[in-house]
Amino acid sequence: MILILKQTANQEQIQALIAKLEARQLTVHYSRGEQSTLLGLVGDTASIDIDNLRADDAIEDVKRISEPYKLANRRFHPLDSQIKVGERTIGEGFFQVIAGPCSVESAEQLTCVAHSVKASGATFLRGGAFKPRTSPYSFQGLEEEGIRLLLEAKRQTGLPIVTEIMSDSQLKDFDEVDIIQVGARNMQNFRLLKALGYIKKPILLKRGLANTIEEFLMSAEYIMAGGNENVILCERGIRTFETSIRNNLDISAIPLLKRYSHLPVVIDPSHAAGITWMVQPLSRAAIAAGADGLIIEVHNDPKHALCDGAQSLNPQEFSKVMEDIKRRANFEGRQFDLK
Amino acid sequence: MILILKQTANQEQIQALIAKLEARQLTVHYSRGEQSTLLGLVGDTASIDIDNLRADDAIEDVKRISEPYKLANRRFHPLDSQIKVGERTIGEGFFQVIAGPCSVESAEQLTCVAHSVKASGATFLRGGAFKPRTSPYSFQGLEEEGIRLLLEAKRQTGLPIVTEIMSDSQLKDFDEVDIIQVGARNMQNFRLLKALGYIKKPILLKRGLANTIEEFLMSAEYIMAGGNENVILCERGIRTFETSIRNNLDISAIPLLKRYSHLPVVIDPSHAAGITWMVQPLSRAAIAAGADGLIIEVHNDPKHALCDGAQSLNPQEFSKVMEDIKRRANFEGRQFDLK
Amino acid sequence: MILILKQTANQEQIQALIAKLEARQLTVHYSRGEQSTLLGLVGDTASIDIDNLRADDAIEDVKRISEPYKLANRRFHPLDSQIKVGERTIGEGFFQVIAGPCSVESAEQLTCVAHSVKASGATFLRGGAFKPRTSPYSFQGLEEEGIRLLLEAKRQTGLPIVTEIMSDSQLKDFDEVDIIQVGARNMQNFRLLKALGYIKKPILLKRGLANTIEEFLMSAEYIMAGGNENVILCERGIRTFETSIRNNLDISAIPLLKRYSHLPVVIDPSHAAGITWMVQPLSRAAIAAGADGLIIEVHNDPKHALCDGAQSLNPQEFSKVMEDIKRRANFEGRQFDLK
């Protein structure tokens, strides 16, 4: 970390500042230039509050050199992480497809979708039991009953399940869930992230609609700092000025996350654009850019779906998309983890 | 709500669609044009899922005419709401200033700040006990002890207190708090919003960093739908492409929220830009544009603050800003609610 | 186009409005609902000014159904356009790679790069003669001399050249240029677009940093409306809230532009992120998502480049990227147009 001092800073202020920094176990390198005086800080700067420093009368600006995250950082963990879920592996060398309905609506619907996505080659079943809806008047999910139905579908198909948690107060309901999803709107629900750090279950962490790559990795860091290193990152589209689609898939996020972190990266092409016909081209781009997997919405009857029908494929469409996905994952040398 | 049908939609599809809509108690107006066929829907369209409709084979697009929020909507509640907190009134005709430190750090700090902001004319005391921090390595607040100290400061100064909740699991700790704040990152923590709907306490709801005015009002609607109509809206800066300041205060939000809703609007000029010297010009703009109050960070010793020092005024600076605020609130004909 | 009338609109106002619309040769379909009255307009609505309509006392809102562009619209031109440049074809079935330095710096530099990119398989040579630089103190290009050097490099290598125009006042200097580029900052320089409509030369139109897909196609429409249908669309990254890279490549733009328009789409992975190591993953994503070509910066000595060194590949790096590009274009069934 580099502190750029004000030209008006006097020796007394500078000495006081250096003393304050050294008291925090930091080594301070002093460098007086003609135009500016700099202090280079060496040590555990991740815990320093930059805003706090900026309030110091002697400091003009603060520039961070190293990233504020450690456990999620590839610098300290050069090899790709692999996350195990039962017999499946997410990350390095493998390619996984998580598929299923936006929300669990009934035993019939879920069983139907689960069997069909399995037949097409999906390796995980997704489905929402607790649904974060913008409107209080929209369908809010079957809640605990939804999780029961997911577990029943898992028993029938053998597919591990992925479902979303909305609050730390719900954790007890997720005991048998294979992968717990944190939705985009909860990416900075720090209370929830902390609670997920104390369990060992894999977490699928979705990027917030307008959160930077650094903030995304800091949220992963929250979970990892508690002791749970099983974090899967999921890019699902960001909010921009564009109005013709719901969100813009940030394809750059894949190479960026891969460079800065060792965690697996999964892409959600269904939520990204919010339109059925965009699922295939966005899936293709994601595979080519290096994603470790996809999470795709499939509904047996999209036009009667209780949520997000416009972005859900039906089983026939999904089956075709899956053929294409397999051919492309194969071209990229990724192993399709089918048992 | 208007449904624009596809040019390829045949009579069978259209009849099936109309039947489905009428089954939901909606009146359907059919209008066949040369270029397009339209269905106008009358009835309780707020509960309709637009994405669901868009998945219908016969539908090209869906246009909402009326807003999806009801309780927060000025259409159905033309007069400005006033929210009572003890002897104080927030909203129509009154102007309130909530001041205090970003986070509660100690009894000494809080008492010092509380007495000084009261002396300058602040009418509420703010202070964070549970702190949502981007980094797990930053100071996370004094938690329950922080609330205890706030209550002690209230006893000493008589200032009602405002403090932030982070999860529905914490609700029991907020029994004696006067106004519960929901932070920007939790604006769509729907589990929390629902829980706050079941109590009667005033809620200061901050707008998310990248949430639209409609989404903001839908979050207010969540709380109100549960039965708690005491919602105060707070704009605190939005995320844009600009890099020279932390966020851009959305000054348009004031007239927009006032037009679409009857709820009081408070502005946070401290978080908006994240810079001390911007607090005054942004406060001036907010008052002129019609805000009902301000929430300002004040710290007895900003350069040693444990968070957000760069945006906190010291008591002397705050005192000067308050003189200016009073003069301007008076110019606007707002009543300063001092006891 | 649908006009949603105000509930307060009286019959006199409505009749006056209908008369005004019919005077513009539009057929008006009147539909009175319980909640709202609608007017559906049929005819040449592309020339209607929506803002103008919105100012009418009787109108609550205006919803466009059809796109405001015609010549660029796939509805009226279902087949993909192919644009011929000498013996090469841009569009449907072909894949082109345009490569070369950000700016032309000297005969030696340009000749060296031109020969090397040709050897690696590039099919067009790019190079800036007139440079749009953010700072007036940065290198502004060799101007006319730069174009002379490009033409010399073309004579030596046979590669057609692509170079940027900055104003309609420069048109005479571009007589021998094969493809004229319009830069992102000039996407809505309407005077320039109009001037380019009166010539027949292919135009590579770059999307503005914060322009929507519709605005992008409207700018193409400007050129086409003048009579020049040889427009190649180029997505080069959009401006968002993200700070770790210069811009975010909008991968969704490829399927969107392909759906709404028949014009070819080329991607610029160099400017998109502004970082050398991102060129390869973004190129891969672009090819997979359906791009018709790439435009890539290559410099013989990036660290001494006079502009954009950080995003330029050197010839060895480019050669490796080209091998990968060829393999992938081949996988997608695209023809590499090499003579």
Next chain:
Amino acid sequence: MILILKQTANQEQIQALIAKLEARQLTVHYSRGEQSTLLGLVGDTASIDIDNLRADDAIEDVKRISEPYKLANRRFHPLDSQIKVGERTIGEGFFQVIAGPCSVESAEQLTCVAHSVKASGATFLRGGAFKPRTSPYSFQGLEEEGIRLLLEAKRQTGLPIVTEIMSDSQLKDFDEVDIIQVGARNMQNFRLLKALGYIKKPILLKRGLANTIEEFLMSAEYIMAGGNENVILCERGIRTFETSIRNNLDISAIPLLKRYSHLPVVIDPSHAAGITWMVQPLSRAAIAAGADGLIIEVHNDPKHALCDGAQSLNPQEFSKVMEDIKRRANFEGRQFDLK
């Protein structure tokens, strides 16, 4: 400027880099830390291309300390600039209101509006002769005839005129115009900016829809670097994710521009939101935040305006808004420059 070197940089690379920098007349301060090596550069760093430096193998990152603009920079010009237009003064202590129609449509329309805005207290007349329209099918302005009508209205009312230029090729038509406006879409039309640097006429430079404050000041610098220091900055709303209004007025731009630059700042509340009823609250906020003037659209018959009718006030509305503006400019101690 500070260069942060890579940990892998060897002495040979570092010495070569230092030699290269010193060859550009820069003084280099070397500082070797444990974690990183820094080079501090002193001298004329404004002309250094940061991207160029970033391509150097030895450099990890580059941090600018001082702003890249000089002539527009308050550091080197501490007092507020005042710009003279005939007998009027724009800047420090004065408050000006520029009013008139979006586009000049006829002699009758313009004369009518000109007389009425003068009567209400406007001090400049605006009107578009050359109109930058998103669609080639929209009204493009009366062009040269429009300028002739503006000059006639000036003769009748004595109001100096402000009108927009779209290309350097049009400069000869603007000889008698008092203030030349550069529109938001041309803020980075560098060819135009350069041409405007060679004349002495005041330039009203509008901020681009998605341009940072630094880019805005760099565009002012382009004009000033040519020798024309008469630049008036105009904020007119920025593009964000919000969909309920056209653009978001960036109120923070006023204090930011005032701090970093000495140039006057004028606000355009009409284009900012694009809605008539927002003109008043946004004008109020702008005056309170320190603007030096306003530019407001007024049309004698907004519902028949050929462009931007939805945001134009009629003369009666403008007259009321002006009363409010005068009262507020007076409250702020600004002098209303009425002759």
